[in-house]
Amino acid sequence: MEVSPLSVILVKSDSKGDRLLFRYPFHIQEKNEPTSTKRKSPYTLPVSDDLLLSAQSMSNINKGNLIGFSDEVLSSLFAVKMELCNKKFELKVNDVRFVSHPTQLQLRNKLKDGSGHMLINMVFALQAVASQSVVKCYHDVSQRMGIALRHEERRCGFVTEQTQQMTSTHDDGFQNNHEAFNIILEKCILAKNIKKLYDDLCGTGLVNIRINRWIPLSFCLPQKAHQWHIRGKIVEPEDIDRCLNALRPYHSLLLLYPVPQLNDFIALDGSPSLLRLFSQYSPLKNLQTLAADADLTLTHVFELTAHLVYWAKATVIFPICSTNKYVVSADAPLHRNSPLIEKFDEAFPGHNLLKVISEYSLPTSLGQKCNPLSHPSQQSHLVKTIIWMLQHHLLLQLHTYVQYMPLDNLRPAKGSSSKHRTMSNTPSRNNNFVSSPYPEHSRAESESGTSTVSETPEPRSEADMFPRNFNLGDMSFTSNEEEKQDYQEELLLDFPDDERSSVFKIPATNNPEDLRLFARLCRKNYFKGEHHIEEIMYLENLRRSQLLQLLDKFRDVLLTYETEDPAIAMFSCSS
Known part of the structure; x- marks a missing residue:
């Protein structure tokens, strides 16, 4: 869907009547009447070709004009x-x-007939199929223009002066309006402002103009502004709002431009907080650390992040670290003639993009790529290439999600390996996931073989599986077998009988702390495939090693798989 405007039209109305003062673009054909639609005789019957041409003649759009x-x-x-x-x-x-957004102006100097008011209306012509969010954005920019013109008229009579110049030009008796519009564009500041506004909206979607060289007008059309870095995808403001509402302190900020290139944007924003944020910026830091280093509140860092993301100056990622796992994005533009290949060679001389990114054809963690004995410069180069590929949306980060599946018919047969199990009905945003019953580095590989999950348990309500009204309380544990069985029964008292029997077969249930943690995470619905392990670690204040050990010990009833984080999935081309 095209979101650029077809035309910008300026109309005024006062005591002297109404008039179209300026429109841009204006060098276009005014009529669209195919001569073939005219039949030679009024008595001839219309044929299908005539009807088709007649329907086409109802269109008021020709080549985007x-x-x-x-x-x-x-x-x-x-x-x-x-x-x-x-x-x-x-x-x-x-x-x-x-x-x-028609705006009524109170004139600084009354007209000769004593009238002191004027209506000014800046109209945007759009395709009728434009979404309501696009329509809302154009209404917003029209309203802002009206406010700026009202201010300038009150300050110095700017609108009165400009409209008089435009009207007198039209009255000079040009053969057609196109010549008058050309003269107006040369003489009138307001006409130049309208042209710049139109060009910015059609170009980058980022408007930065000064009305009458005085009032700054900045505006972002997100549906257009995000297309350059998320190719072929319309990003609606509602999508950005959902992403920003899902921001967590463990997320990180990734600027899409070098900091020196953002000086103009900083000057436009005028916020000293952005300068402090940029001075401490690093994609290796999470937002919580960045807030502490910049001496800003976390809430304010969230607001600055939202500002940068909305204006297509940054995106949201997970901090780059050795445990991150990446894979090539499904629709990354990596054909032989891709302009990104030459762009990568300019950024990293002597390195080929296709060769570098081929190492991520399968999900690969940075820990596997980093050699502890390698020189720090090599590790720094690896991080820089990762940042570059993330900025151009060539890589997709995978996170580990956990699914609680305790029934016997969902576990592999005895003697078969569970490492390569796949899920056929995994809740995922796309198909770019790799499934395994336990995270990497959790235990040594000692088994082989494959087994495919073909059946799923009959769905039960959330209350049946994980009721929240159970309180563990303080318990004391002894080595007595009867008492040990009692505390096991109490910890899993609210679990269905068949699930309890499956869990009790796991040796880890003999450890009260492991069982207590497992039961707590189950009841909080962390094992329903909706929370990745980084989020669980943050919400429950757990160490990575502690959580990975738990998943390994209960691997018979916990299935893990890898996919993207839905909170920031909108910033990937394949989402």
Whole structure:
């Protein structure tokens, strides 16, 4: 879906009447009437080709431009009554949708007839199929333009001066309006502002102009701004909001530009907090550490992160560390003629992108890539290449999720290995996952063979599996077998009988601390395939080794698989 505007139209209405002052672009064909639609005789019957051409003639879009509307028609459409001022205006005609925010101005100097008010309306012409979020964004920028023009009219009479120049140019008697628009574009500051606004919206989606060389107007069209780094995907503001609401202190910030290139953006924002954030920035730090190093509150760092992400200056990742596991993104543009190959060679001379990224054809952790005996410069080079590939969305990070599956028919047959089990109905956002019943480095590989899960347990309600009204309390443990069985029964009292019998077969249940932790995590629904281990570690204040050992000990009832983090999945091309 194309989100760029078809045209920007400026209309005014005052005591002298209404008039279209300027439109951009203006060097386009005004009519779209194929001559072949005219039949030679009024008595001939229409044929299918005529009907098709007639339907096409109803279109007011030609090669991305607005056609078929005269200036007089547009003027009468958008010179609305005062009752409609300072409200959202939306009108659909054929395959075009017009959006604006008509603004009433109190003139600094009254007109000759004594009138002191003027209606100014900056209208954006969009494709009719544009989503409501796109329409809302264009209404927002029209409203901001109205506010800026109202301020400048009150300050120095800017709007009155500009409209008089435009009106007098139209009255000079040009053969067509295109010539008048050219002269207006050369003379009028407001016309130049409108052209710059249109070019920015069609180009990057990032608007940065100064109305009358004085009032700054900044605006981001996220559906356009994010397309350059997330190719072929429309990012809606609602998607960004969901991601930012899912931000956690263990996430990290990844800038898409070098810090020196963001100086203009910092100047536009004018926030000293951004300078402090950039001075301590590193994709190896999580947001909590970054907040402490920059001497900012965590809430404020979240706000700055949201600001940078919305403006397509940064993305959200997990901090780069040795335990991270990466794989090539499913739709990474890695064909032979990809421009990224030459771009990578400029950033890392002597290294080929295809060769470097081929090492991540299978999920690979950085710990496997790092040689403890290698020179620090080699490890630094590895981190830099990872950062570059993440900035260009070539790599996808995989996280380990845990699924509680205690029934016997979901465990491999005796004598077969459980390492290569696969899940057919795994809750995942995509198919880029690798399944295993326990995390890597959890135990030595001593078995071989494969087994495929083909059956799933009959679904039960969450309350049946993990009720929350059970309190463990303080317990004392003895070596007496009867008392040990009693505390086992008490810890798993709320579990179904068949699940308890499966869990009791695990040797780790003899350890009260392991069983207590297992039961606690089950009841908090961490083992339902919705929380990766980094999130569990953060929420429960657990060490990685502690959690990995638990998953290893209860591997007969816990199945793990690897997929992307849904909280930041919107920033990957394959999501």
